Amino acid sequence: MRIAVFGAAGRTGSRVVAEALSRGHQVTAVVRDPARLHELPAAAGARAGDAGNIEHVVELSAGQDVVISATRPAPGREDELVATARALLAGLARTGGRLLVVGGAATLTVPGAGGTTVLDEMDSLPAADRAIAVACAAQLEICRAETGVSWAYLSPPAMLKPGVRTGGYRLGTDELLVDAEGNSTISMEDLAVVLLDEAERPKHHRTRFTAAY
Numbered sequence: 001m002r003i004a005v006f007g008a009a010g011r012t013g014s015r016v017v018a019e020a021l022s023r024g025h026q027v028t029a030v031v032r033d034p035a036r037l038h039e040l041p042a043a044a045g046a047r048a049g050d051a052g053n054i055e056h057v058v059e060l061s062a063g064q065d066v067v068i069s070a071t072r073p074a075p076g077r078e079d080e081l082v083a084t085a086r087a088l089l090a091g092l093a094r095t096g097g098r099l100l101v102v103g104g105a106a107t108l109t110v111p112g113a114g115g116t117t118v119l120d121e122m123d124s125l126p127a128a129d130r131a132i133a134v135a136c137a138a139q140l141e142i143c144r145a146e147t148g149v150s151w152a153y154l155s156p157p158a159m160l161k162p163g164v165r166t167g168g169y170r171l172g173t174d175e176l177l178v179d180a181e182g183n184s185t186i187s188m189e190d191l192a193v194v195l196l197d198e199a200e201r202p203k204h205h206r207t208r209f210t211a212a213y
Contacts, residue, residue, distance in 0.1 A: 001065040003199060004028040004097075006051040006088075008044070009036045011162065012102055012188050013070035017044055019165075019192035023200075030060055032071075052084045057091025066199045067092060070102045075128050078135035085142040092149045098202070099151040100195055101143060104136025105184075108155050108176040108210060118158070118176060140208060152204040156191055157212035163187025169194055169211045171203075177212035186212050 003020050007013035008029035020027045021043050029044040030051070031037060040046040049056040051071050061067045069088055073080040085101070092099050106119040113121075119133050143153050157177055169190050170177055178184045186194075194211040198204060 001025045001199065002028070002063060004030060004060055004064045004067045006030045006049070006060075006067070006069045006084075007071035007102075008046075009039045010070055010072055012072075012160075012191060013068075014039075015188045015192040016068055016070055016102075016195055017041060019189075019196045020199075023196060025196075028060060028064065052080060052087045054087045054090050057087055058094050061092055061095045061097045064095070064097045066098045066100060068100045068102070068195060068199070073132075073135075075131075078131045081132075081135040081139045082142060085139045089142070089146045089149050089151070092151075098199075099149060100198060101139070101151065101153045102191070102195070103139055103143075103153045103155050103208070104133055105155050105158055105176065105210070106133035106136045107140055107174075107208075109174055110176055111178055143208075144206075147206070151206055152198060152202070153208040154191070154195060154198070155208055155210040157186050157210065158184035160186060160188060160191060163189060165189035165193065166213075167193055169213060172210045172212070174208065174210075177210055179213060184212050 003025050009031045017029050027044040029040045030049045032050050034048040037046045049060045110116050
C-alpha cells in the first residue's frame with residue numbers, strides 16, 4: 001500500500017512509520033518542520049508539509065491509499081487539532097484517500113460509571129491536560145460530521161507510552177478498555193500495530209474505535 005503519515009517524527013508517528021515500513025508498504029513520512037527531515041528513516045519518502053494546510057494535504061495525499069494523522073500540537077496550541085482535522089478531511093475529499101486519525105481518549109466512557117466520560121472526570125487535572133482533552137473531543141466531532149470521506153478515529157487507552165511491540169491487543173468502540181487489574185494501557189509500538197492492521201484490513205468505517213491490552 002501507499003501510506004502517508006503526518007506527524008512522522010513524533011513519538012507515535014515514528015512508530016507508525018517503522019511498522020508500515022516493516023510490512024513492506026511505500027511510506028511518505030511528513031513533518032511540518034523541515035529541520036526534522038533528517039530524523040526520518042531513509043526507506044521512507046521524507047516530505048515537509050502541514051496537515052493543517054489543505055493544499056499541502058492535497059499534494060501529499062494524492063495517490064495514497066491511506067493517510068494516517070499522528071500529529072500532536074504543542075502546549076497552548078491545542079486548537080490546532082481542530083484545524084488539522086478540518087484540513088485533512090477537506091483535502092482527502094479532493095483526493096479520495098482513506099483517513100486514520102490518532103485521537104484522544106477523552107470521549108470514551110468509563111466502565112461502570114453510567115455514561116461518564118474520561119473528560120467528565122478530568123476536572124481536577126492540570127489545565128494543560130484538560131485543554132488537549134477538550135481539543136480531542138472537538139476533533140472527533142468534526143470527523144463524525146464528515147460523510148464524504150472514508151475515515152476512522154482511534155482513541156488510545158488511558159495510558160499510552162513507549163514500550164515493546166507484542167502484536168497483541170483488544171479492540172473496543174466507545175468505552176475505555178481496562179484489564180482485570182483496572183489498567184488501561186498499550187505501548188506506542190502496539191498502537192502502531194493497531195493502525196496498520198486497520199489500514200490493511202479495514203473494520204471501522206466513519207466511526208471511532210479504541211484498543212488496549
